[in-house]
Amino acid sequence: MVTLADVARHAGVSSSTVSYALSGKRPISHETRTRIEQAITDLGYHPNAGARALAGKRSHIIALVVPLHPQVHVPTMMEIAIAVTVAAREHGYDVLLLTNDEGPEGVRRVAATGLADGVILMDVRLDDDRIPVLRAQEIPAALIGLPDDPTGLSCVDHDFATAGALCADHLADLGHRDIAFIGYSSGVYRRHAGYAERTLNGFRARAERRDLRFLHRPCEGTYESTAGTLARILADRPDTTGFVVQNEAAIGPLLSLLRASGRTVPEDASVIAICPEAMAEQHSPRLTSVTGPKKDLGQVAVDQVMARIAATTAGEQPDDQLLLMPPELVVRESTAPAPRRL
Amino acid sequence: MVTLADVARHAGVSSSTVSYALSGKRPISHETRTRIEQAITDLGYHPNAGARALAGKRSHIIALVVPLHPQVHVPTMMEIAIAVTVAAREHGYDVLLLTNDEGPEGVRRVAATGLADGVILMDVRLDDDRIPVLRAQEIPAALIGLPDDPTGLSCVDHDFATAGALCADHLADLGHRDIAFIGYSSGVYRRHAGYAERTLNGFRARAERRDLRFLHRPCEGTYESTAGTLARILADRPDTTGFVVQNEAAIGPLLSLLRASGRTVPEDASVIAICPEAMAEQHSPRLTSVTGPKKDLGQVAVDQVMARIAATTAGEQPDDQLLLMPPELVVRESTAPAPRRL
DNA sequence: TTGTACGCGTTATCAG
DNA sequence: CTGATAACGCGTACAA
Numbered sequence: 001m002v003t004l005a006d007v008a009r010h011a012g013v014s015s016s017t018v019s020y021a022l023s024g025k026r027p028i029s030h031e032t033r034t035r036i037e038q039a040i041t042d043l044g045y046h047p048n049a050g051a052r053a054l055a056g057k058r059s060h061i062i063a064l065v066v067p068l069h070p071q072v073h074v075p076t077m078m079e080i081a082i083a084v085t086v087a088a089r090e091h092g093y094d095v096l097l098l099t100n101d102e103g104p105e106g107v108r109r110v111a112a113t114g115l116a117d118g119v120i121l122m123d124v125r126l127d128d129d130r131i132p133v134l135r136a137q138e139i140p141a142a143l144i145g146l147p148d149d150p151t152g153l154s155c156v157d158h159d160f161a162t163a164g165a166l167c168a169d170h171l172a173d174l175g176h177r178d179i180a181f182i183g184y185s186s187g188v189y190r191r192h193a194g195y196a197e198r199t200l201n202g203f204r205a206r207a208e209r210r211d212l213r214f215l216h217r218p219c220e221g222t223y224e225s226t227a228g229t230l231a232r233i234l235a236d237r238p239d240t241t242g243f244v245v246q247n248e249a250a251i252g253p254l255l256s257l258l259r260a261s262g263r264t265v266p267e268d269a270s271v272i273a274i275c276p277e278a279m280a281e282q283h284s285p286r287l288t289s290v291t292g293p294k295k296d297l298g299q300v301a302v303d304q305v306m307a308r309i310a311a312t313t314a315g316e317q318p319d320d321q322l323l324l325m326p327p328e329l330v331v332r333e334s335t336a337p338a339p340r341r342l
Numbered sequence: 343m344v345t346l347a348d349v350a351r352h353a354g355v356s357s358s359t360v361s362y363a364l365s366g367k368r369p370i371s372h373e374t375r376t377r378i379e380q381a382i383t384d385l386g387y388h389p390n391a392g393a394r395a396l397a398g399k400r401s402h403i404i405a406l407v408v409p410l411h412p413q414v415h416v417p418t419m420m421e422i423a424i425a426v427t428v429a430a431r432e433h434g435y436d437v438l439l440l441t442n443d444e445g446p447e448g449v450r451r452v453a454a455t456g457l458a459d460g461v462i463l464m465d466v467r468l469d470d471d472r473i474p475v476l477r478a479q480e481i482p483a484a485l486i487g488l489p490d491d492p493t494g495l496s497c498v499d500h501d502f503a504t505a506g507a508l509c510a511d512h513l514a515d516l517g518h519r520d521i522a523f524i525g526y527s528s529g530v531y532r533r534h535a536g537y538a539e540r541t542l543n544g545f546r547a548r549a550e551r552r553d554l555r556f557l558h559r560p561c562e563g564t565y566e567s568t569a570g571t572l573a574r575i576l577a578d579r580p581d582t583t584g585f586v587v588q589n590e591a592a593i594g595p596l597l598s599l600l601r602a603s604g605r606t607v608p609e610d611a612s613v614i615a616i617c618p619e620a621m622a623e624q625h626s627p628r629l630t631s632v633t634g635p636k637k638d639l640g641q642v643a644v645d646q647v648m649a650r651i652a653a654t655t656a657g658e659q660p661d662d663q664l665l666l667m668p669p670e671l672v673v674r675e676s677t678a679p680a681p682r683r684l
Numbered sequence: 685t686t687g688t689a690c691g692c693g694t695t696a697t698c699a700g
Numbered sequence: 701c702t703g704a705t706a707a708c709g710c711g712t713a714c715a716a
Contacts, residue, residue, distance in 0.1 A: 001456075003709055014687045019711060029685060046454035050395030051709035054692050059392060064439070068424065075416040082410065085441045094457065097406070097437045099427045112388035114343075115436065223626035249624075252594040260601070282591075284565035345693055356703045361695060371701060393693035396708050 002045045011039035022047065053114065058313070062088055062305055063096045063116040065107065065130070067123040071188045073248045076276060077122065080144065083298030084120060091306050093117075104133045111137040118305035120144065120298075124155075126192040140308035140318065142301040146194045150322055154304035156297055159324040160195045160274075161202030163290045166329045167244045167272050168206035170288070175338040176242035176270060179207065179214040180233045182226075182254065184247050186218035199246055199274065215240070221249025223256070230257050241338050246274045255283055266336035277330065285333035293325040300325070344387045353381035364389065395456065400655070404430055404647055405438045405458040407449065407472070409465040413530045415590045418618060419464065422486065425640030426462060433648050435459075446475045453479040460647035462486065462640075466497075468534040482650035482660065484643040488536045492664055496646035498639055501666035502537045503544030505632045508671045509586045509614050510548035512630070517680040518584035518612060521549065521556040522575045524568075524596065526589050528560040541588055541616065555579070563591025565598070572599050583680045588616045597625055608678035619672065627675035635667040642667070 008015040013032055020026045021036045028036075039045070053059040064084050066077060085095045096116055098106045100123075107130050110116040117140065121130055124145030134141045135152060143155045171179055181203060183189070188196045200216060207214050215237055219229045229250075233240055245251050251273055255265065263269045265285055273280055273289045280289035304321055311318035350357040355374055362368045363378045370378075381387070395401040406426050408419060427437045438458055440448045442465075449472050452458040459482065463472060466487030476483045477494060485497045513521055523545060525531070530538045542558060549556050557579055561571045571592075575582055587593050593615055597607065605611045607627055615622055615631045622631035646663055653660035 001709090005709075015710080016688075016712075017686060020686090023711080025712085027685065032686080044454075046451070048396070048709050049455040049457040050392050050401060051692090052711085053392030054390070054396050054694090054708085055710040055712085057692075057711090061438075066424070074420050078416050078420050081439065082408070082441055085439050086443060089444065094452075095439045096403075097423065097427050097439045099424055101428060102431065109388070110436075112386075113391040115391040222624045227626070252598075256594075256598045256601075259598075282564045284569070343693090347693075357694085358696080358704075359702060362702090365695080367696090369701065374702080390693050393708090394695080396692090396710090397694035397696080399695090399708080 001048070002043045004045070004047065006043055007036065007039045007045045010043055011035045057114075058117050058309075059115060060092055061094050061096050061116050062118040062120060062302070063098050063107070063110045064120045065098045065100060065122060068100045071184065071191070071193065072123060073275075076248075079276075080122065080296065080298040083296040084302055087296075087299045087302035091302065093302075093306075104130045107133045107139075108137060111139040118142075118309050120301045120305060124194065126194050126197075140305050140312055142304035142308070144297050144301050146198070146322075146324075148194075150320065152320060154301075154308060154318075154321040156300040156304065156321075156323040156325065157195065158292045158297070159326050160198040161205075162324075163274055163327040164199040164201065164203030164244075165206035166290050166327060167274065168203050168210055168212060170272060170329055170331070170335065171242040171244070171270060172207075172210035172212055174242075174270060174335060177211075177213060177338070178237050178240040179212050179242040179244060180237070180240050181214055181216045182219050182229060182233075182243060182245045182247060182250055183216060184218060185220045189218060196246070203244065213237070219247050219250045221247045221253070223253040226250045226253035227257055230254065230261075234261075241269055242335075243269060243271045244274070245271065248273075248275050248279060251275065251279070251283060251287070266334050268339055270335040270338070272335055274327075280330070280332060283334075288330065288332045288335040290327050290329050292327055295325070297325070343390070344385045346387070346389065348385055349378065349381045349387045352385055353377045399456075400459050400651075401457060402434055403436050403438050403458045404460040404462060404644070405440050405449070405452045406462045407440045407442060407464060410442045413526065413533070413535065414465060415617075418590075421618075422464065422638065422640040425638040426644055429638075429641045429644035433644065435644075435648075446472045449475045449481075450479060453481040460484075460651050462643045462647060466536065468536050468539075482647050482654055484646035484650070486639050486643050488540070488664075488666075490536075492662065494662060496643075496650060496660075496663040498642040498646065498663075498665040498667065499537065500634045500639070501668050502540040503547075504666075505616055505669040506541040506543065506545030506586075507548035508632050508669060509616065510545050510552055510554060512614060512671055512673070512677065513584040513586070513612060514549075514552035514554055516584075516612060516677060519553075519555060519680070520579050520582040521554050521584040521586060522579070522582050523556060523558045524561050524571060524575075524585060524587045524589060524592055525558060526560060527562045531560060538588070545586065557582070561589050561592045563589045563595070565595040568592045568595035569599055572596065572603075576603075583611055584677075585611060585613045586616070587613065590615075590617050590621060593617065593621070593625060593629070608676050610681055612677040612680070614677055616669075622672070622674060625676075630672065630674045630677040632669045632671050634669055637667070639667070 008018045021028045119141045121143045124143045126148045273287045277291045280287040308318040350360045363370045461483045463485045466485045468490045615629045622629040650660040
């Protein structure tokens with residue numbers, strides 16, 4: 001293995017000079033700098049990560065904790081994970097993947113051993129048991145999701161309440177009066193996943209203000225459960241003309257079932273989905289949707305941890321950030337004015 | 343920070359004794375062992391990862407390289423990633439997530455800096471440019487996928503050729519004569535993703551032996567592209583009664599479209615999917631499918647890298663493993679004997 | 685602008 | 701069974 005000392009010898013300088021040349025923490029004359037660079041490529045030097053972590057007290061690694069049995073949409077999760085990884089690299093950081101089966105202990109472990117300089121938590125529950133660990137370890141952290149007490153933490157999430165409200169407004173504007181909200185499986189609501197509750201609350205509040213009658217139905221998302229859900233909705237409220245879907249998996253089945261029941265979208269029924277754009281574009285008809293912002297949550301979370309790491313390194317108290325990113329309503333082909341009552 | 347020396351002092355032993363007590367690399371008397379354990383919990387000691395990596399020459403980290411813009415099914419990818427992470431933990435290893443936008447350079451980087459002790463590559467192409475790097479760096483590696491030259495490497499993948507053959511056999515056994523194979527988007531075939539080609543070849547060979555007439559059509563998987571694909575198939579071969587689908591995204595649309603065209607599954611048309619079991623169960627009717635084995639590819643890949651790391655550590659030449667895991671045909675509700683010709 | 689020298693926390697060798 | 705002690709490779713305060 002080629003060490004920094006080897007490079008120093010080859011370039012005829014001291015090892016500290018090489019170190020500083022690499023870190024840029026003090027000025028180096030143009031000449032010695034080029035000699036050092038030459039030596040580095042000649043020898044094929046790569047700094048040793050372990051030694052760097054030991055001496056520098058920073059591992060240049062952040063941990064990303066992903067849910068083990070994701071109730072959330074997996075591709076969305078993966079997209080965030082990838083965005084985190086790419087964004088971290090731009091800060092010279094690598095990403096350690098942790099699954100939630102280690103539980104809070106996993107977070108404690110990577111923090112206490114110094115394996116990670118910071119942590120990003122996905123799929124945060126309102127009362128999340130990993131949060132006390134973050135506080136106790138005083139490790140820089142960012143949450144993707146919103147716990148019920150975010151003090152001392154940086155958080156980022158979609159503004160799901162607004163997303164719900166946008167759906168209600170859009171359907172109300174089109175003259176729909178009876179709306180069905182098809183949500184995630186009931187387990188998600190029971191687990192107190194914040195996003196599900198917040199969407200529903202935002203929708204409910206706006207729906208009431210706009211004098212909408214509505215039904216909320218959890219749904220597993222399989223074809224059969226969606227069929228059951230839809231049947232119950234139509235039995236309970238035959239006049240339902242507007243559908244809001246938050247369960248990505250239920251979208252395909254729902255469209256299929258509406259068609260099968262003789263209802264044409266959007267002439268007989270309007271459907272609005274809370275989902276990524278790509279998914280909205282993929283269906284037929286293309287779906288009117290409420291979608292998160294362009295700038296990825298993962299990217300924001302990385303910026304937040306980096307800010308906290310920087311502050312901690314500087315001996316300062318990092319300040320808490322709380323970012324709820326506004327969603328956008330994109331009108332496509334699946335919503336239209338409510339049909340006239342017969 | 344609590345160090346090993348602190349523990350030693352507190353327990354009244356030398357630091358080397360503590361180190362050995364933890365690693366188990368030499369016998370420790372029961373009494374001192376308990377004193378040490380006591381001290382560790384009293385002080386809340388956690389070994390420092392950087393120091394461990396530096397002194398021990400092993401980081402206890404493996405890198406997992408995931409595709410950036412996955413042409414493959416994302417949930418399947420995520421499942422593998424999670425399986426890798428869990429399996430690695432059981433060996434005392436953590437997983438570093440690398441995306442492919444760093445290209446071969448990313449692999450070089452983590453290997454050369456000693457950040458990772460081993461590498462697992464996903465979405466391996468037949469002629470993959472990361473493989474030369476693995477060979478040059480002599481880093482323990484396992485590939486999920488099959489390159490055209492696997493010498494010096496350990497590989498694991500589904501036996502896609504057999505999967506294709508099983509599909510052909512099952513439909514032939516049921517008396518179908520005209521089959522359509524709906525595959526991944528054409529880009530996948532152009533990229534020489536081994537799995538797509540191998541499935542098709544396996545299917546083709548068996549289909550010819552069984553005197554089947556068949557059509558292969560790439561498909562993007564959106565509702566509209568699937569509609570186009572199906573229309574072309576039925577125009578070209580109106581007598582087609584059997585469908586093999588390898589594109590997960592196309593399954594939902596295909597079922598929907600067959601229904602819309604007045605064809606009942608399985609009475610008028612049989613559909614067999616090459617996909618995970620959960621997905622096959624999710625559709626209506628539940629799909630006859632060819633599915634990978636229970637034991638996860640990720641788990642196997644981890645075992646393979648661990649074996650190579652162990653061999654390398656012992657100064658031995660690791661032996662190459664090549665594991666093609668046999669798929670299973672599960673008959674469900676979507677296939678039936680071919681309809682009589684009218 | 686450059687060099688010297690020490691410390692980071694563990695592992696492993698060599699004595700006892 | 702246990703203790704000293706020398707690496708491991710790099711960062712940085714201090715000195716020049």
